[in-house]
Amino acid sequence: MILRTVNLTKHFGGLVAVDHVNLEVQEGTVHSIIGPNGAGKTTFFNMLTGEIPPNHGDVYFQEKKITGLKPHQVAKIRIGRSFQQNSLFKNLPVLENIRLAAHVHHQGRLNFLSDFRSYGPPIDQAHRVLEEMEITNIADKKAGELSHGAQRTLEVAIALAADPLLVLLDEPTSGMSPEEAVRMVRLIRKLAKQRTMIVIEHNMNLVWSISTVITVLHQGQVIATGSPSEIEKNPEVRKAYLGGPPA
Amino acid sequence: MIENALGKKKALIDKEILILAGLLLLVPLILPYKTLPTEIVIYALGAVSFNILLGYTGLLSFGQAAFFGAGAYLTGILLIHFGWHPALTLALSGIIGALFAAVIGYLSIQQVGIYFVMLTLAFNMLAFFLAYQWKSITGGDDGLLNVPRPDFSILPGIKIPIQGNFQIFLFVWVIFLLSFIIIRRIIHSPFGRILLAIRENPNRARAVGYNVIHYELIAFTISGFFTGLAGGLYALFMKMVPITAIELVTSTDFIIMALLGGTGSLYGPIIGAIVVKIASEILSVLWARWLFILGVIFVAFVLFMRGGIWGLLTVSWGRFTAGRPGGGGKP
Numbered sequence: 408m409i410l411r412t413v414n415l416t417k418h419f420g421g422l423v424a425v426d427h428v429n430l431e432v433q434e435g436t437v438h439s440i441i442g443p444n445g446a447g448k449t450t451f452f453n454m455l456t457g458e459i460p461p462n463h464g465d466v467y468f469q470e471k472k473i474t475g476l477k478p479h480q481v482a483k484i485r486i487g488r489s490f491q492q493n494s495l496f497k498n499l500p501v502l503e504n505i506r507l508a509a510h511v512h513h514q515g516r517l518n519f520l521s522d523f524r525s526y527g528p529p530i531d532q533a534h535r536v537l538e539e540m541e542i543t544n545i546a547d548k549k550a551g552e553l554s555h556g557a558q559r560t561l562e563v564a565i566a567l568a569a570d571p572l573l574v575l576l577d578e579p580t581s582g583m584s585p586e587e588a589v590r591m592v593r594l595i596r597k598l599a600k601q602r603t604m605i606v607i608e609h610n611m612n613l614v615w616s617i618s619t620v621i622t623v624l625h626q627g628q629v630i631a632t633g634s635p636s637e638i639e640k641n642p643e644v645r646k647a648y649l650g651g652p653p654a
Numbered sequence: 655m656i657e658n659a660l661g662k663k664k665a666l667i668d669k670e671i672l673i674l675a676g677l678l679l680l681v682p683l684i685l686p687y688k689t690l691p692t693e694i695v696i697y698a699l700g701a702v703s704f705n706i707l708l709g710y711t712g713l714l715s716f717g718q719a720a721f722f723g724a725g726a727y728l729t730g731i732l733l734i735h736f737g738w739h740p741a742l743t744l745a746l747s748g749i750i751g752a753l754f755a756a757v758i759g760y761l762s763i764q765q766v767g768i769y770f771v772m773l774t775l776a777f778n779m780l781a782f783f784l785a786y787q788w789k790s791i792t793g794g795d796d797g798l799l800n801v802p803r804p805d806f807s808i809l810p811g812i813k814i815p816i817q818g819n820f821q822i823f824l825f826v827w828v829i830f831l832l833s834f835i836i837i838r839r840i841i842h843s844p845f846g847r848i849l850l851a852i853r854e855n856p857n858r859a860r861a862v863g864y865n866v867i868h869y870e871l872i873a874f875t876i877s878g879f880f881t882g883l884a885g886g887l888y889a890l891f892m893k894m895v896p897i898t899a900i901e902l903v904t905s906t907d908f909i910i911m912a913l914l915g916g917t918g919s920l921y922g923p924i925i926g927a928i929v930v931k932i933a934s935e936i937l938s939v940l941w942a943r944w945l946f947i948l949g950v951i952f953v954a955f956v957l958f959m960r961g962g963i964w965g966l967l968t969v970s971w972g973r974f975t976a977g978r979p980g981g982g983g984k985p
Contacts, residue, residue, distance in 0.1 A: 456861065482863030494861070496854035502659040507851045511863035515844045523844045524663045547659035569863060
């Protein structure tokens, strides 16, 4: 088991955004989290990566407790994440966006006295990610000048840059046109073959095709966890999220 | 083509540095002022150091005069009371500037946004009142007077004359260029690129694994070192330390120079220092309320020309050469 949460809980004032969530993610699997808007999916992610502290409960990564770690510490133990809203280094080229993220695990972060371009390994790694995400053609474009679809792709590329053991993707296809989404679905399917991932997504086409396990959140609580076929048949899930009675 | 994405590696000393050195050397030859060119270069060092924070890390520090003043007072005091070697006092000025910046920076970056800015401002006022009250050491309101400016030798037989106006200019010019070469290398180092990531998006920088506060603190310390060094040079050049050296107005001078010249480049603040110093020299003779004019110019630039003079130059140059609009100003 690569990641486990125990009774993870977050209140915002009187609202319980995430309510005693227990989640287990096996290494080598793709674990999707689905649920209606406001179900607490992103809040749950933010607690995994230290963006917000939980009120209650714990997170274990490779059986080590990581609750309370800061975001940069979570990244250092090789958990990479993408954001629901694009969070890029807008005035820097695409390649540099990825290189900066790739540099985290390399030596020389405190090297003041050599030109960053003479530091090969992070640049090579950034090139590999560019190729994997099929964006080598826009390597020299400023991130802020890209189309929304390309920015979403870069958003995911940054999450992959530092070669994470676990990748968290927060709605990678959000806001995309249908054509862009088709491309992103294909890319993520490709990534899913070799990585352990937790994916928040509304695009059911993507969810059904990549997931090993699906967890359904509703009003901060887990209402079901299981394989895609189990989830599809679950009457409670159909009622809360998928709409209508079981087919 | 992909190599283009990151630009070319920069040598420590290249054409840019040689052109800069040549142009700065022209300043005392062209300007009809005896001491202004030296002051320009000292302020340019302060403005470039400030821009490490604003232009390259995204931190608007109003505390720079505290580092500048600390460096100036230390050099002044060591020269007056102990007669130390000027080169040593300058090095110590840099170190005390770095120390002040480390402490003030550490306390200020615990907050973000306007609270951060106000903290740097408050610490600068605190430093000013310390200098103002501690008359026996700093001379208070009257300034620290009678700082000697002796010629000195760095190695047996190599004498550095700094008593004449052009001699002190040359000395300051050399120190400036050495500092600039180091600052430029730091900006283009792996560390400098992390600062850029923080400027662009501190949250994402954190999420990919950088301890933002840690890097900001180092940026502060580096900025403080070179600002303190500039302060030391100022004491040596002025043969005194006026209380204004540590006053908020000196911080705002650096800010105005950097913004006017352009914060997107290392060269912008140098141009800003030249323009502001010459403009104030000319305008102050013409009209007692000359600061008003400078203020209007400044507002116009902040409102309409965010890239500053350097941005304007690079855009026009781009149009001129390629007939193509746009083009940043980030060498």
